[in-house]
Amino acid sequence: MRLIENEDEVLSALKSGDQNAFKTIYLAYYDKLCRYANSLSNNTTNVEDIVQEALMYLWQKREDITINSSLNAYLYRAVYNRFIGEIKKNKRELTLMYELQLSAILEFESFEDSKKEHYLQLLEDIISKLPEKRKEVFVLSKIKNYKYKEIASMLKISERTVENQIRRAFITIRKEVSGLKYIMILAILEFYF
Structure with a gap:
């Protein structure tokens, strides 16, 4: 099913830099691509970003892109590929963060008692500064x-x-400490308690 009646004409106009052609494609596909991406993920903000990136890529690479099937198939595949890329990126980031935290906790375990006490006191001081309800939660x-x-x-x-x-508590912690100290605090919270 084609969403644009004269797809070849619109693509030709797009390749020549016609912004109205891009607008036509954007309006015809944006909502449908968002629904499709949402079927892959329930993160609405992420879904909109993925669709916008796929459409912007089409605009930015308009002169070089060759669409062998239909525009519809191309855009759905582009959204799918971006979604998979996002999953891989997030997985790499989570793995790296976990490795940093694990390394930090192993380092923490090797500290002398006074240095351990320093980090635990730092964490306690930060927590004590939180508003009462936030601290309790x-x-x-x-x-x-x-x-x-x-808790709820x-x-x-x-x-x-x-x-x-x-x-919000983590935002406060991030404001109080940064860099390796922040990773150490996260590691203590994740693995020590």
């Missing part, structure tokens, strides 16, 4: 290892609120 989650659902039930708040409080 953070301690329940990261120190006492309760699940978000359990205990404190009679939504899981979304728990998630937001944890996110």
